[in-house]
Amino acid sequence: MSATSVIPAFRRDFWSDDVILDPYPVYRELRDLGPAVWLEANGCWALTQYATVRAALLDPQTYSSASGCMMNAPMNTATKGIMLCSDDPEHLAMRRLFAKPLQPKALIEHRRRFEDLAKERILELLARESFDAVADLAHFLPLAVVTELVGLDQYGRDNMLDWAMGIFNAFGPEDNARTNDGIALAGGVIDYVLNKLDRANMVAGGWGEALFLAADEGRISEQTARMMLIDYLSPALDTTINATSAAIELFAAHPEQWSRLRADPSLIPSAINEVIRLESPIRAFSRLVTRDHAIGDAQLHKGDRALMLYACANRDPRHYPDPDRFDIARGAGDHLGFGQGTHVCAGMHLAKLEISILFEAMLPVVAGFRTGKSERRAHNTLRGLYSLETTMVGAEEL
Numbered sequence: 001m002s003a004t005s006v007i008p009a010f011r012r013d014f015w016s017d018d019v020i021l022d023p024y025p026v027y028r029e030l031r032d033l034g035p036a037v038w039l040e041a042n043g044c045w046a047l048t049q050y051a052t053v054r055a056a057l058l059d060p061q062t063y064s065s066a067s068g069c070m071m072n073a074p075m076n077t078a079t080k081g082i083m084l085c086s087d088d089p090e091h092l093a094m095r096r097l098f099a100k101p102l103q104p105k106a107l108i109e110h111r112r113r114f115e116d117l118a119k120e121r122i123l124e125l126l127a128r129e130s131f132d133a134v135a136d137l138a139h140f141l142p143l144a145v146v147t148e149l150v151g152l153d154q155y156g157r158d159n160m161l162d163w164a165m166g167i168f169n170a171f172g173p174e175d176n177a178r179t180n181d182g183i184a185l186a187g188g189v190i191d192y193v194l195n196k197l198d199r200a201n202m203v204a205g206g207w208g209e210a211l212f213l214a215a216d217e218g219r220i221s222e223q224t225a226r227m228m229l230i231d232y233l234s235p236a237l238d239t240t241i242n243a244t245s246a247a248i249e250l251f252a253a254h255p256e257q258w259s260r261l262r263a264d265p266s267l268i269p270s271a272i273n274e275v276i277r278l279e280s281p282i283r284a285f286s287r288l289v290t291r292d293h294a295i296g297d298a299q300l301h302k303g304d305r306a307l308m309l310y311a312c313a314n315r316d317p318r319h320y321p322d323p324d325r326f327d328i329a330r331g332a333g334d335h336l337g338f339g340q341g342t343h344v345c346a347g348m349h350l351a352k353l354e355i356s357i358l359f360e361a362m363l364p365v366v367a368g369f370r371t372g373k374s375e376r377r378a379h380n381t382l383r384g385l386y387s388l389e390t391t392m393v394g395a396e397e398l
């Protein structure tokens with residue numbers, strides 16, 4: 001398609017460090033340019049406003065995932081067959097299997113264990129003068145429990161966090177250093193699941209083993225079972241980790257919101273939604289446009305690539321009044337931080353459970369947070385902190 005004939009257009013590289021590290025003014029500019037904006041430097045569309053992104057996610061016939069959700073051909077080819085990168089009915093058949101252990105009912109059996117681990121960790125951190133809210137707190141539950149529940153072999157468990165952190169960089173555009181590093185890493189992960197992983201070494205009763213058992217029953221092929229492991233590997237850790245550290249950062253900056261949550265813990269689900277709305281851990285995935293159509297002044301053509309800007313939509317003032325304000329009672333349960341429609345996050349109940357349990361463990365004993373130095377690094381897909389110096393103020397200290 002001819003970019004020059006298209007309005008509205010955005011000229012800066014959407015994957016440049018400055019755009020990634022300071023995204024919110026850019027999102028505002030994009031939303032104000034229009035509901036669909038041509039990213040001239042990247043050769044793709046960005047869907048920007050809440051109503052447009054939501055409508056597109058609910059229309060997988062027009063916005064297909066089967067040609068990949070990434071911004072480069074090598075990854076879109078290499079990930080063919082994973083659940084994230086397929087359309088219904090194939091997608092739904094995989095999803096029924098995959099999401100079974102991630103439903104609220106199935107997760108109940110893990111709640112007590114998560115609670116005990118969380119309580120112990122919070123008391124330990126409370127006793128410290130300061131700690132890193134990313135490495136010491138946000139990593140804790142996902143690493144302690146999720147790696148075990150997925151149940152890879154020891155090599156897989158040892159590497160899962162690094163894979164999860166790096167692999168989403170491979171979603172970026174070609175000719176981008178982070179994308180190239182991510183692709184190299186993703187190649188190793190695909191080789192591991194397809195060729196190196198011996199199912200005999202997996203944890204019995206784990207989610208990964210269940211995929212192989214489904215293959216034994218002929219419900220999916222063994223190749224599909226192996227590729228589906230990637231759906232557990234990449235999104236299960238760092239997304240939740242980033243949401244957790246964002247929560248600490250937000251509550252430190254808005255102590256009145258923490259006090260409000262302490263006074264009314266029934267706001268926990270709403271608070272989690274508000275954190276994910278405001279600091280959406282995944283900024284965008286892409287789709288392939290399957291038919292010519294117009295959105296406002298923009299003419300999209302079959303074969304174009306369109307980015308679903310979840311993070312941008314979540315701060316759209318057309319949908320959320322005063323969208324940059326952190327308000328745990330906002331009731332933002334309709335945010336797009338977990339996606340929407342057939343590909344809506346398959347792990348969102350697990351993510352919410354983990355964060356909820358951390359809040360429940362902190363509320364009775366933590367009166368507030370003081371934060372110091374933090375580090376944020378540019379990442380092609382994820383928004384999150386790499387470190388956040390934190391002190392928890394004990395409730396009895398007040």
Ligand code: HEM
Binds near residue numbers: 243338339
């Ligand atoms: C706060 C934490 C999380 C956030 C913000 C998040 C975000 C998202 C988003 C935006 C999507 C939509 C993809 C699309 O539109 O194509 C998605 C899908 C997905 N997520 Fe999550 N996620 C989180 C946690 C998890 C966890 C803990 C898992 C664990 C297994 C997980 C597994 C998946 C899978 C498998 C998909 C693909 C679903 C499908 O294609 O049907 N996510 N997630």
